Structure formats: C-alpha cells, structure tokens
Amino acid sequence: MDEWEDVWRRQTPHVLAALVRRHGRFADCEDAVQEAMFAASVQWPREGAPRDPRGWLVRVASRRLIDQVRSEASRWAREERLAQLRETGPARSTDDDPLHLMILCCHPALTKASQVALMLRAVGGLTTSEVAAGFLVPESTMAQRISRAKATLTRHGATFPAPAPQEEATRMAAVRHAVALLYTEAHTRSSGPVITDAALTGEALRLARELVRARPADPENLGLLALLLLTQARAASRTDGGEIVPLEQQDRTRWDVGRIAEGVALIEAALPVGPVGEFQLQAAIAAVHAEARTWPDTDWTQIAELYRLLDAVAPSLSVTLGRSAALARVHGPDAGLATLDPLASRHARSHRLQAVRGHLLAEAGRREEAVAALTEAARLTRSIPEQRYLNRVVANLAVPGP
Amino acid sequence: MKYLILIHSNPRPWGHPTGDYLPEFQDQPAEVRERLNAEFEEVLTELQNRGELITGEALGDPTSSRLFRWQDGERLVTDGPYAEGKEHLAGFFLIDVESHARAEEVTHRFSGPGETTELRPVMS
Numbered sequence: 328m329d330e331w332e333d334v335w336r337r338q339t340p341h342v343l344a345a346l347v348r349r350h351g352r353f354a355d356c357e358d359a360v361q362e363a364m365f366a367a368s369v370q371w372p373r374e375g376a377p378r379d380p381r382g383w384l385v386r387v388a389s390r391r392l393i394d395q396v397r398s399e400a401s402r403w404a405r406e407e408r409l410a411q412l413r414e415t416g417p418a419r420s421t422d423d424d425p426l427h428l429m430i431l432c433c434h435p436a437l438t439k440a441s442q443v444a445l446m447l448r449a450v451g452g453l454t455t456s457e458v459a460a461g462f463l464v465p466e467s468t469m470a471q472r473i474s475r476a477k478a479t480l481t482r483h484g485a486t487f488p489a490p491a492p493q494e495e496a497t498r499m500a501a502v503r504h505a506v507a508l509l510y511t512e513a514h515t516r517s518s519g520p521v522i523t524d525a526a527l528t529g530e531a532l533r534l535a536r537e538l539v540r541a542r543p544a545d546p547e548n549l550g551l552l553a554l555l556l557l558t559q560a561r562a563a564s565r566t567d568g569g570e571i572v573p574l575e576q577q578d579r580t581r582w583d584v585g586r587i588a589e590g591v592a593l594i595e596a597a598l599p600v601g602p603v604g605e606f607q608l609q610a611a612i613a614a615v616h617a618e619a620r621t622w623p624d625t626d627w628t629q630i631a632e633l634y635r636l637l638d639a640v641a642p643s644l645s646v647t648l649g650r651s652a653a654l655a656r657v658h659g660p661d662a663g664l665a666t667l668d669p670l671a672s673r674h675a676r677s678h679r680l681q682a683v684r685g686h687l688l689a690e691a692g693r694r695e696e697a698v699a700a701l702t703e704a705a706r707l708t709r710s711i712p713e714q715r716y717l718n719r720v721v722a723n724l725a726v727p728g729p
Numbered sequence: 730m731k732y733l734i735l736i737h738s739n740p741r742p743w744g745h746p747t748g749d750y751l752p753e754f755q756d757q758p759a760e761v762r763e764r765l766n767a768e769f770e771e772v773l774t775e776l777q778n779r780g781e782l783i784t785g786e787a788l789g790d791p792t793s794s795r796l797f798r799w800q801d802g803e804r805l806v807t808d809g810p811y812a813e814g815k816e817h818l819a820g821f822f823l824i825d826v827e828s829h830a831r832a833e834e835v836t837h838r839f840s841g842p843g844e845t846t847e848l849r850p851v852m853s
C-alpha cells in the first residue's frame with residue numbers, strides 16, 4: 328500500500344460517517360465515498376495531498392452524491408431529494424465512526440460473508456475489485472453481493488449512528504465474529520495469490536485494533552486482537568513450501584517474538600477484567616502454546632482446563648476436539664478418544680473429527696483404525712494442503728515402522 | 730464455500746436449454762414444463778442477485794470434443810466423445826454460497842426430468 332492509499336483509506340469510515348450523518352442514505356453515500364477515493368487516487372499523487380484530506384474527501388463525495396441523485400431521480404422527485412440533501416449541518420465526524428460503521432455493516436440481517444465484504448469496503452476502504460480478489464470471486468459477483476447487502480440494510484431501516492448503548496455489546500460481538508472470520512478465511516487460504524492473503528490478514532488485524540482503540544475496556548476486544556496477533560506470530564512456520572507443518576513440528580525460532588509479546592500482554596491485561604469470553608479463552612490457549620519453548624514443554628493441563636472453560640461459554644465441535652487433543656496429552660490417547668466417541672454419529676462428515684480421531688488412534692497403536700479415520704478425513708476436507716498433509720500421514724502409517 | 734454444479738444430460742439433437750430436447754422433459758404436461766422453466770430462471774436470477782453466481786456455461790455437442798491422451802510416450806489426439814455413457818457433461822455453474830445446505834437447495838432446483846445434476850465441492 329503506498330502512502331497516499333493509506334491516507335485516504337484511513338479516512339474512509341470518517342468520511343462515510345460524516346456523509347451519512349448529513350444526508351442519510353447509507354447505500355448512496357457509500358458509493359459516493361468510493362468515487363471520492365477514486366478521485367483522490369488520481370489527483371493526490373499528481374498534485375499532492377490536500378491540507379485537510381478528510382474535508383477534501385467529504386466535499387468531493389458530497390458532490391458525487393448530489394450528481395448521483397440528479398442523474399437518477401425523475402424530475403419532481405429530484406427537486407425534493409436535492410432539497411433534502413441541501414439541508415445540511417456541518418460534516419461532523421467522531422472517534423466512534425469506524426466502530427459504529429462496523430456495527431452497521433455487521434447487521435444481523437446480513438450473511439457473515441456479506442458483513443465481511445461490506446465492512447472491508449465501508450470501513451477498510453477497499454475497492455470492490457480488491458474485496459473480490461480477496462475472496463477469489465469475480466468483481467461482478469462481489470459487486471452484486473455488496474449492493475444487495477446495502478439494499479438489505481436499507482430495507483431493515485438500519486441507520487447510522489448505530490445502536491443504543493445497551494445494544495452495543497451484542498452488536499460488537501457480531502463484529503468480532505466477522506473480523507475473526509475474515510482473519511481465518513485469509514489465514515487458512517491456500518489458493519490464490521499470496522499477496523492477497525497478507526492484505527486480508529492485515530485488514531483483519533487493523534479492524535481488530537480499531538475495536539480495541541474504540542472500546543479498550545471491553546476485554547473481549549483485547550482477546551480478539553491478542554488471538555489474531557498470537558496466531559499471526561506463527562504464520563511463517565505454518566507452511567513449508569506450501570505443505571502444512573503441524574504445530575508439533577514447527578520451527579519455533581521462526582515465531583514472531585514481537586507479536587507474541589504484544590499478544591501475551593493484551594491477554595494478561597484482559598483476563599483480570601472479566602467476564603472471560605470466548606476470544607480471551609482462545610487467546611489464552613494460543614498464549615500457552617506461544618510461550619512453550621518446545622512441544623513437550625507445553626502446559627497441556629492448563630490448555631485442557633482453558634478448553635473446558637471455552638466449552639462452557641462457546642461450545643462447538645472444534646472446541647471439543649481441542650479439548651480431546653489436550654486431554655490425550657495429559658492422560659494418554661484413550662482419554663482423548665473417550666471424549667470423541669459420543670460425537671461420531673452426529674459429526675460423521677466432519678474431517679476435523681476424523682483427523683483428530685486418526686491421530687489419537689495412531690498414538691494408541693491402533694494403526695488400521697487410524698489409517699481408516701485419516702483416510703476418511705483426507706476424503707472429506709476441502710483444503711488442498713490439508714488433504715496433502717493427511718495423505719502423507721496415511722502413507723507414513725501404511726509403511727510398517729522399523 | 731464454492732461448489733460446482735454439473736449438468737449431465739443427453740439432449741437429442743444436442744441443444745440448450747437441454748430440457749427442450751429431452752423426451753422425458755417434453756413428455757411432462759405443459760404446466761409442469763412451464764413451472765420447471767420458471768423455477769430454473771428464478772434460481773438463476775436469485776443466484777445473480779445474491780452475489781452467489783461466479784460463472785456458468787453451456788457446453789457444445791460432446792462429439793465435437795477433442796481428446797488428448799498419453800500413449801507410448803507421446804500425446805495421442807482423437808475425436809470425442811469422452812465417454813460413451815448415457816449422459817454427457819452439458820453445462821456447469823460455479824457458485825459461492827454460505828453453506829452446504831444452500832448449495833444442495835440450489836442444485837435441487839436446477840435438476841429436472843431426463844438428466845442428472847451433480848454437486849461437487851471446490852477445493853481451496
């Protein structure tokens with residue numbers, strides 16, 4: 328990202344908020360802001376940035392909005408709408424603008440994928456084509472998704488600034504999930520240009536930082552940022568030549584100590600605040616891994632306990648699987664396997680369940696069953712690197728050891 | 730999540746939309762044919778409007794295909810069709826949807842009499 332792009336993209340939520348506050352019509356304002364950013368991309372590198380970049384963008388975007396109404400509406404409707412648009416107060420913006428826009432974008436009427444796409448455009452300042460590239464879909468598909476999301480917001484009467492204070496906590500939880508989803512999507516991506524992944528993980532970190540900046544007293548915001556930093560700290564060692572390297576075999580000297588230190592400090596600050604939510608617990612688990620010098624040094628008892636707490640606040644299959652794996656480290660593979668048995672029928676199509684089962688069966692010396700479970704996991708996964716990894720494990724198991 | 734919907738069909742003569750050339754489809758009462766056609770248009774429009782359709786294409790007659798194989802250390806090129814099966818790949822839709830259930834729902838509505846519609850996950 329060059330310096331100019333950084334300037335106008337950081338202004339995006341403020342300019343958009345100022346415009347919506349003045350004119351209403353979120354959907355139209357959002358288009359106008361994109362056009363103003365495009366104008367900036369042409370003009371600023373050539374003529375230098377204006378002294379007041381935000382004021383410049385607001386003026387240009389307002390002009391585009393008025394042009395848009397003028398060109399679209401029928402004559403009589405046009406007069407009325409233009410009159411409405413001109414009833415303007417000052418183009419105010421506040422420090423909470425990015426947060427309130429994130430909350431608006433993560434409206435419960437939208438699908439998760441639409442929430443993320445809209446947030447990247449309206450808050451992150453990405454263009455539709457950049458968002459489309461990030462999700463490996465054509466620009467026309469993404470444009471349709473975004474315009475539909477905006478139409479849905481209009482239909483639900485979703486307004487800015489977003490919700491009443493008592494509602495803010497619930498809505499912020501949806502924002503955290505959308506940011507986490509964006510990160511996971513980018514982080515586990517295996518196809519597509521690598522540069523795109525870095526861009527999207529960077530965006531997720533930026534949005535998580537924005538949440539902390541806006542509401543630093545919410546320990547879950549600290550937990551989310553800590554989790555992303557601690558996960559990102561291991562990114563370089565997760566793969567080797569495109570092949571997955573499991574945590575057990577990762578070169579820990581390649582972990583990013585700066586990010587680990589920041590993540591650990593955040594989670595240590597968050598935990599005493601309470602209540603302890605899912606992102607803090609996930610971050611705490613990531614911190615225990617990050618602080619272990621070697622795989623055998625890992626404090627598995629603590630990890631098993633953290634998974635138990637996580638299971639109480641946000642139960643899911645992956646939490647149960649994490650707990651089973653940790654219990655197996657503490658009490659042996661049979662203890663882990665015992666916790667998996669009740670899941671078998673309900674999650675028969677889960678590649679993650681089969682993968683964890685397979686690894687534990689292998690440790691228990693039940694080679695044939697392990698091969699069957701891992702083969703099933705390889706068949707079920709939709710990730711090429713994971714499939715290659717599982718196929719490799721199966722091949723190694725099939726060859727009798729020395 | 731991305732999925733590929735494959736339409737396996739054998740319209741005679743080869744043509745699109747395939748239903749127009751399938752006896753099993755043409756044997757349906759007029760109101761059923763109209764309903765199926767309307768459903769097809771509806772699901773296609775819906776995929777477009779929701780930003781779920783990535784692309785879709787109708788394919789040419791399978792006898793117009795060319796096959797490239799490896800034999801005795803070199804490439805051997807022959808005329809199609811690829812398989813002498815009852816049905817051939819006649820067209821496809823690449824979609825990006827929120828869930829597996831949604832992909833099944835879409836595919837369900839794409840299917841019709843006289844052909845097989847297949848849903849395959851796309852790896853990433």
